[in-house]
């Protein structure tokens with residue numbers, strides 16, 4: 001017998017009272033979920049942690065050269081959804097993901113996909129900067145080396161330099177490339193992690209609250225960098241700062257208790273939200 005959650009969902013008669021109530025309360029996303037020029041296309045994505053239904057039928061496109069902000073109260077599933085985009089939930093034994101997630105038309109949910117190159121194509125920058133316990137140079141050189149992106153030392157040197165330049169860190173570290181990555185300030189470490197992500201030529205960069213441990217100056221530098229990176233990459237950023245979402249993103253997705261409530265241009269979401277839950281959140285009545 002098929003006891004997968006999808007099978008349960010299509011047989012309402014088998015639902016428990018709680019599940020039935022949840023089904024009936026299921027939100028339909030307000031706004032335009034699709035993009036005319038999508039890089040990632042997610043359809044009917046569900047995530048469970050054992051019995052906990054953390055992401056519920058979420059469908060969303062993320063466009064090329066777009067910064068998509070993901071906002072919503074703590075625990076609503078932002079990080080969980082972000083982790084779907086490069087199969088990082090695979091690393092959590094309790095997590096189970098269903099639905100379709102395509103990168104440039106290719107299904108990444110396909111079990112035969114090798115997640116190592118996938119995670120280079122769809123890189124991730126975490127809340128807390130996490131440089132490897134290696135030199136600044138080696139932090140950047142490591143990825144290109146394991147992915148075989150360069151042929152010799154001078155090509156590798158060049159790639160390290162361009163990655164650090166694009167992350168806006170080169171001038172600050174060019175004379176100390178052998179110093180440990182951990183010797184940098186928090187804001188510098190976060191730019192080092194962004195340089196590391198860029199060094200393997202990703203198509204998409206996922207950022208989970210990348211500035212929450214940074215001061216306003218370091219935050220401003222990262223935000224400028226995000227705007228610049230958008231020219232070449234697709235970026236999805238989770239943030240608790242509405243100001244940040246408004247500053248860096250073109251589209252915004254509002255999550256609530258695992259549902260994608262509303263998605264639209266950042267302008268519309270902040271100036272004329274359609275859904276009451278979105279309005280309550282952005283006006284500070286909830287969250």
Ligand SMILES: Nc1ncnc2c1ncn2[C@@H]1O[C@H](COP(=O)(O)OP(=O)(O)OP(=O)(O)O)[C@@H](O)[C@H]1O
Nearest residue numbers: 049052054073074075076077078079080081092094
């Ligand atoms: N590894 C895990 N095991 C079990 N449950 C989890 C796990 N990670 C997240 N959850 C649950 O899934 C739900 C969504 O969590 P998630 O971390 O995605 O929320 P979030 O929106 O990123 O919150 P925050 O803003 O606090 O980071 C929460 O109820 C959380 O408790």
Ligand SMILES: [Mg+2]
Nearest residue numbers: 078079080208
């Ligand atoms: Mg989170």
